[in-house]
């Protein structure tokens with residue numbers, strides 16, 4: 001799959017624009033390395049800020065950027081400006097924040113310490129509330145919400161592979177007009193969307209599969225090919241859709257189907273599902289959710305910012321979200337080292353049982369982070 005790499009020649013397209021148009025990736029992991037790497041390959045002036053482990057990996061292997069459509073680009077280590085010291089942010093005009101949600105506040109604080117307040121900051125994270133967290137620690141800065149629809153996985157040998165499709169989105173802002181062509185040139189166009197609450201909730205509906213996939217222990221295509229996992233996901237989505245309706249939020253349609261139809265399609269028997277929604281299975285056979293990766297490496301997951309956001313939404317409209325609460329508890333158990341992979345049947349039984357469990361006393365959201 002990675003044999004026929006072409007070698008990118010960074011710096012050719014935008015050499016004249018360097019001083020004005022430097023982009024920083026803050027938190028160069030899977031998404032950051034892919035987006036940053038594609039920009040570097042297109043000649044955009046980019047700095048990657050991340051951890052030493054990633055720096056060492058890149059120093060050893062460079063980056064191998066690939067996608068399911070056959071893109072294969074190799075960036076040599078010397079062509080990738082990777083720093084662990086955030087003081088490099090002082091010279092950039094645009095910062096893309098690609099840390100996991102639990103690290104957003106710290107990322108914002110470091111940006112505030114090192115970058116110029118005229119720098120545009122775009123959150124490219126999943127979950128609800130990351131742009132707000134950045135705005136809170138960067139008062140007076142231009143902070144925009146963004147959204148990455150595709151899945152990226154990285155491996156120890158420097159491969160960063162995009163396993164699904166879709167165009168990135170960002171909130172509208174006149175100051176973005178200088179920057180958007182750079183992303184187009186890198187084959188990663190940003191679609192500007194003025195309804196970002198809708199976009200983020202539309203993405204969150206898709207991200208409800210992260211926990212299901214993490215608990216399944218199998219690749220996304222294998223998981224979604226099994227009806228019991230799909231029915232589990234349908235339970236989570238149906239609960240969330242009802243709460244969104246109660247809150248007057250209309251989630252954006254980000255896939256081929258309107259959000260309200262997705263739970264119905266997920267519940268179909270396997271054969272019918274494959275006929276009607278085969279496109280949902282157009283995923284790299286090895287792709288898994290990043291929540292699965294987090295559990296494997298003993299990191300805290302983004303469960304509080306995805307399913308936890310649903311629980312908070314429920315409380316905001318005076319309701320409960322028992323199915324989402326249940327899957328939070330299941331992920332917590334694994335995070336604490338006490339859980340194992342679950343079959344689709346076991347997961348479905350556990351989530352259904354939550355619908356019959358009594359509501360715990362006190363606000364559930366109070367036990368979740370901000």
Ligand SMILES: NC(=O)c1ccc[n+]([C@@H]2O[C@H](COP(=O)([O-])OP(=O)(O)OC[C@H]3O[C@@H](n4cnc5c(N)ncnc54)[C@H](OP(=O)(O)O)[C@@H]3O)[C@@H](O)[C@H]2O)c1
Pocket residue numbers: 026027028029030031032049050051054098099100101103106107110124125126127148149150151152153290302
């Ligand atoms: N991966 C996907 O397919 C995908 C798709 C769409 C959206 N997203 C979203 O994009 C965001 C990033 O996801 P990801 O999968 O790319 O995460 P990731 O691979 O964990 O990358 C984030 C990187 O940022 C580093 N980091 C955290 N705090 C830092 C700091 N203060 N200074 C320097 N580096 C720091 C992390 O290092 P440590 O781990 O050592 O802290 C990690 O290497 C998440 O919100 C995710 O939900 C991911």
